[in-house]
Amino acid sequence: MSERRTVDIHVPVLARVEGEGALELAVRDGTIEKLMLRIYEPPRLFEQFLVGREYHEVPDMVARICGICPVAYQMSAVHAIEQAFGMQPDPWVRDMRRLYYCGEWLESHALHIHMLAAPDFLGYPSVTALAQDYPAEVRRGLRLQGLGNAIVAALGARSVHPVGARVGGFSRAPTAAEARALLESLREALPDAEELVRWTASLELPASDQEFTTVALRHGDEYPMNEGRLVSSAGLDIDIREFDDHFREHQVPHSTALHSHLHDRPYLVGPLARLNLNLDRLPAQVQDLLDDTGLSWPSRNMFHSVVARAVEIHYGCVEAIRLLERYQTPTAPRLEPTPRAGVGFGCTEAPRGILWHRYEFDERGTVIDSRIVPPTSQNQARIEQDLKWTLEAGDLESDDRELRQLCETVIRNYDPCISCATHFLDLRIDRQ
C-alpha cells in the first residue's frame, strides 16, 4: 500500500510573466491545503500620484504604469476624462484610437504567444531554446510584434511609454505617406497573422473544461476596444458607470494587488472572455478563419486563450487595414477640451482584459480622486480557481517538477501583468 505524498511547492519567482509574483502550494493527504498566487511587488500608488495633477498630465502618467499595455491605460484615461468634460471624440480620432489599440494588441499578443506561452506548450524552457527548432515561428512573432510597435509609434511617437495620446485626440496625425507605409506593412503581415491562427489552433493544448464566468465589453456593431457595455456570460449587461454596483474589490493577505469578484464570484477577463462574448462581432474574414480551425466556440478550455490571442492579432491586422484604407489627414488631430467639475468613467479592452478607470475633477480639471482597476488584478481570483481545478483534475501524485511546470503553465496562460496590478497598499496605522 502506498502512502499519499505530501507536497510543498514554493515557486519563489514566476518566470516568463510580466512583473514579480510567486506561488505557494501545499498538499496534505491528497487535498490542496494551501494555494496562493502571491503578488509581492511593492505597491506603486499611481492613483495617489494622479491626485492634484492636471487632466492633461494624466495620459502620459498612466502610460508609465505598463511597458506592454500603455495604450490601454491612455485610452481608458482619455475616455474617462472626456466623459467628465462632456466631450465626444470626432470620427477621425475614434478611428485612430482603434488603430492605436490594434497596434497594442499585436505587440502584446505576439510577445505573449511566441516568447512566453509557446515554450510551455511545445516543451521548451525558453524562447531561445524554442528558436532552435521553430525559427520561422519565432521570426514571425518578432515581425508581428515589430509591426504592432510601429503602429503604436506612428500615433504615440514611440512604442514604449508613448506620448502622443491626448485628451481630445492625438498630438500629431500621421502623414498620408506614413499611413500608406503602415497599410502596406499590414497587408504584407496578413498571411503571418492567418498562419498564426492556424498554428496556435494546431498546438496540442492541455484538455480543460471548466465552468467560469466571462466578462468583457460589448459594442453594438464592432469587436470591442474603446467602447461598449459591460457584459458577462452570466447575463450581466450594464453601463460602465455601474461597475461598483456589481464588482467588488478586496484585499487578500498574500497580494499587493486587489482581488475582484463579480457578485461574490471570481470571473475571467481577457482575450478568451472577449472572444467568447463577441464572436458575432468578428468580420466575416476573421470568423471564417476561426471556423476553419475546427475548434468549438465559445470555449471553456482556458488554454484556448492562446488561440484567442492569435485571432485578435488577425482581427487587429484586418481592422487596421480597414481603418487605414480610408485614412485622410485631418485638419486638426484633436479637439481642445474645456475642463469642468465632474466624474468620468473609462473602460477599454487592454490585451489582458477590461481596464476600468474613474476620475473626479474640480472645475479647473485638477484630479480630485482616481481609481484604476487593471485586468490582472481582476483575474487573480480566477487564476487561483483555475489552479485548484487543474491540479485536482490532474494527478497530485506527480513529482514536484511536473506539478510546478503545470502550475506555471496555468498562470502564464493568463499573461498576467503583475506590475500593472500592484497598485494597492493596505496601510494600517496603530496609534496609541
Added chain:
Amino acid sequence: MTLYVVGIGSDVGDDQVGWLIANRLQDRRADAQAHCCRSPMELLARLPVDDSLLIVDAVRSGHHPPGTIHRLQWPATTRLAAWQQPASSHGLSLADALSLADQLTLLPRTTLLWGIEIPEPTPTPDLSAPVLSAVDSLIRSADRYFPVQTVMDCG
C-alpha cells in the same frame, strides 16, 4: 558596407550616451546607420543586418568608475553581468536578446558591444563629465575598429 550602430537607452541623463554615440557616428560617417532603441527587445526588430553591428549601451556594474569603457565582441558578453539581467521583467536582457538573434541567424559576422559605466542615474538633460569624456574616445575607437570609408564634413 554599412556599419549599423544601435544605441540602447533613452534621451535622459547618462542613459542617452548610447543614442548620442550612434547619432554622432551617423553624422560623421557616410557608411554608418544609427538606430536608437529603448530596450534590447527593440533591437530585435532592427535585425537582421548584413555587415557590422555595433551596440552601445550605458551600464552600471558597480565595479568600475564612471566613464570606464567595456569593449566586448559577441558572444563574450558573460563578462559583464549588467547585460545578463533585463532592466524590466517586461523584456529580455541584452545577452538574451542577442542569444535569440544568434539562434535565428539575425546577427552579422561581427557584433561588437560597447558599454560605458555611468554613475547613479539622474533625470538631467546632460551627460556627466566622466561619461562625456568617454564619448570622444569611443568615436575614435569606432574609426579604428571599423575603418572609415568616407568621413563626412560636419563643419
